[in-house]
Amino acid sequence: MAFINLNNVTYKYPLTKTPALQNINLQVNEGEFVAIVGPNGAGKSTLCYTLAGFVPHFFKGEISGTVEVAGIDSSKSTLDKWVLNVGLAFQNPFNQISGAKYTVFEEIAFGLENTGVPRDEMKPRVEEAMKLTDISNLADRSPYSLSGGQQQRVALTSILVMRPKLLVLDEPTSQMDPIGTREVFGVIRKMAEGGMTVVMVEHKMEWIANFADRVVALKDGQVLMEGKPNEVLTSELLVENGFGVSRYTSTAREAKKQGLWKKEKLPVTLDEAVEGFKK
């Protein structure tokens, strides 16, 4: 059975009229890296909160359908148990700093302290996680003194160190420069290959196409389309629905109309574009 199993999930936040998620059906296998794309307001963050247990346990509101991760039904679990399996990092790095710690090293250890990891195990785990995301040099800095991109790496590391089975990421690279983004995507890919399941919301199409196994396109709280990155990200349906696409895709689409792109499939990445445009 699939590792993540969403069955007909419909959810409405308290005090709102329209549901944020409508009849979502989604199955993800263990070790799969799935990217979620969609315009703002499509329900991407709500989907993340649902997988991470905060919908409905934290936000309340009305939910129907079933949410299952690692064989456990969300409605039959509690948030404090759920977060041991599912890690969540979101967009705003500043608000993810606990405020209880004075150095990056302590900040990353926070989750391990809370979940009762013995002290002699804690230090090597923090060191290993920091090495993975390449922030070992920040260990003694105050988390508040870092740039947005560095803070995002700290937020990601703080979750990775807890070794969740499912990693949920809501635009984790929004404040990183291109080089930082590429590195972080590489780290996440590596985690997935090590068996961690990853669900990630992202706008950066080129990187999704390079690293993700599958793409789910959301619109107005519903799944518009899902499939292989290249299929979904080059689909006409996305353009019609106001999704962002990579410049390679949009330019090749125009080129195809003018007979300058000969291939059947449109490109998403630089390599695919070079391949197709080469004389």
Place this chain on the structure above:
Amino acid sequence: MHERLSFFVKRDSALHPLNPLTKIVLALGIILVSIFSPWYWTSHVLLLVVIVPLVFIGKVATEYFTSALRLILPAAGFIFFMQAFFQPIGQTVIFNFWFLDITQESLLFAFRIATRITVMISAFTLFLLTTHPSELMSDLTRRGLPPQFAYVIISTLQILPQMQAKAQTIIAAQRSRGLDTESTFFKRIGSVVPLVSPLVFGSLVEVEERAIAIEARGFTSKKAKTSLYEISDRSSDKFIRWGLVIFVIISIVLKLWLS
């Protein structure tokens, strides 16, 4: 950016490795003895014979005397003048100013109060300079303080400077829209809403997101929490704590007995 968010300064001294609780008890002990002791000279003795040497033992002399200049002396000075002018005691007028008489008694009283204030603030400054806030909270949590309570205290200490930075940005944003925050009093009053409401709204969002972030990291986990640092609590710590308790009791007994 704010790299240093607490008073704490990391030094290799005899005071730093003491248990945080011992250091709180030390600060409170000094304060209580100075309040309860029946002799007016106790505070002066505490300041010169206990606090100042401890400042040197703790290797925080520079930081202590800087904060003494900035904070302790102005506070003590203010108290001194208020007491000297407005304490209606004694007959021996030394000089008068307008309708206020300064008497020998009020002057002595003011001096005593000011010294006591100096002792109090100094004892706490010494404590803050030599105690890492995270260690303090871990230790108190281990001793049964609810972790939520510890979290609120320590995160407030850290987040206040961030709020201040944010307030600066909001002021900058509104001034860019032509808001006059500098000229007349009425203009300043009028500028309160544009400055305060973004701050309040921003804080609400922040509190919710921060709650999610710490929850995601197992903050409410029912498992027994562990701590990154080992916080020592040696027998010498217990000895010092009990010694201080005895000193405080002696001062209270002396006070009751002699009055």
Place this chain on the structure above:
Amino acid sequence: MKIEINDLRFIYPTGLEALQGISLIIESGEQVAIVGQNGAGKTTLVRHFNGLLQPTAGSILIGDWDTKITSVAKLASRVGYVFQNPDEQLFSKDVGTEVKFGPRNLGYSKDKTDELVKRALTLTELSDKTETNPYDLSPTWRKMVALASVISMDTPIVIFDEPTTGQDALSIARIAHVIAELRREGKTVVTITHDIDFCAENFERVIALSEGRILLDGVAANIFGQEEVLAQTFVDPPQLTRLGKKLGFKETVRNQEEFLNILRK
């Protein structure tokens, strides 16, 4: 309106030398993008334009006003500044009032204010939302409110600090439309941005900053061609520029139109 910067230096109280001698002239009606890695000094530089920061040495002239002797409130009539995070400036109970705040501070007549507000709301596609509380809008639309509330001040110079961060494709297209409209009106636009593709599609002149100094300054096509120099400040050339280069184009291409033109030859 012209911006003239002479050997500008700025040192933060912490001792950090954020700007190390910047000299620059931005002509009236120019559209300039400023790029560079975090900490390069981009925001520090533009905060000098409306007097929020005062130079440690050097000077800035906005038209004929020296920012050293002109108040921020007065400079606000020449320089509009859209901050990165809309939540740091929105405070009114409805969008209409929010957008009116700037022109009212500048002391415009009621008629002129109403007209400017209407124009700003139309341009940002907010006309149907004037009665809405800004905090009932999505973050994407709050950004548009922030834009409108600065555009309504009708300043000859407009600064945008990271306008596209966190915005989706439709919102970015709206922002590009606003910038194009400002250009048509002959306004000077200075934008700080990380989004190099957005930069390539909307700006003629690009300035790359690195460690408080100007690394590159010139016509966009020239700047993007210098891949190695750009890399010093962690900026990748735009997607289509990279593609063109890989395909062996002699010219540096910036956008789809230029790319397809070369391909057709």
